Structures are given as structure tokens and as C-alpha cells.
Amino acid sequence: MSTESQWERHWMSAESLWERRLKSAESLRGKHWMSAESLWERRWMSAESLRGRHWMSAESQWERHWMSAESLWEKRLKSAESLRGRHWMSAESQWERHWMSAESLWEKRLKSAESLRGKHWMSAESCGRGPG
DSSP: OHHHHHHHHHHHHHHHHHHHHHHHHHHHHHHHHHHHHHHHHHHHHHHHHHHHHHHHHHHHHHHHHHHHHHHHHHHHHHHHHHHHHHHHHHHHHHHHHHHHHHHHHHHHHHHHHHHHHHHHHHHHHHTTOOOO
């Protein structure tokens, strides 16, 4: 009986020990899973946050890029319009000078021709071969 009771105590002790270990293991597993879930949640939230920040940053970069590009094109367009305006003004000015010069040249030639014609007629009259 003594031996039986020793075995009973031993088995009860062993069962108790296993129960405690099992409960401890389940508890640890529960904590581990909670910890793992918590870790994944934090990582996921962090990843979403980073993705959100990344997209915001990327959008911001594109907005700055496009604003910069639009600004550059506006400047180029204004510059081109300004140059075209100056070019046309310059071209008009050149044509005006050209035509004024041409008119001046023709006026000089006309006066010269009239002068020569006058001299020619005067010369013809003096030779007795004038008109009439």
C-alpha cells in the first residue's frame, strides 16, 4: 500500500506537473500569438503608413515636377512670344528701312532722270532741235 500510494502521489505529481506545463505552454502560445499578431499589426500599419507617405511624397514630387515643367513652358512661351514680337518688330523695322531706302533711291534716280531730261531738252533746244 505504501508503494501504491507512492506511485499514486508520483503520478498525481507528474500529472499535475504536466498540467502546469501544458497550461504554461498554452499561455505562452497565446502570448506568442498575441505578440506575433501585434507585431504583424504594427508592421502592417507601419507599411501602410510608409506606403501612404511614399505615395504622398511621390504625388508631391510629381506635382512639383509638373508645376516646374508648366512654369518652364510658360517662361519659354513668353520668351518665344517676346522674341517673336521683337523679331517681327525688327523685321518690320528692317522692311521700313529697306523701303525708305528704296524710295529714297528711286526719288534720287527720278530727280536725276528729270534733271538729265531737263538738261537733254535744254541741250536739244540750244541745238535748234527742240520740240515744236
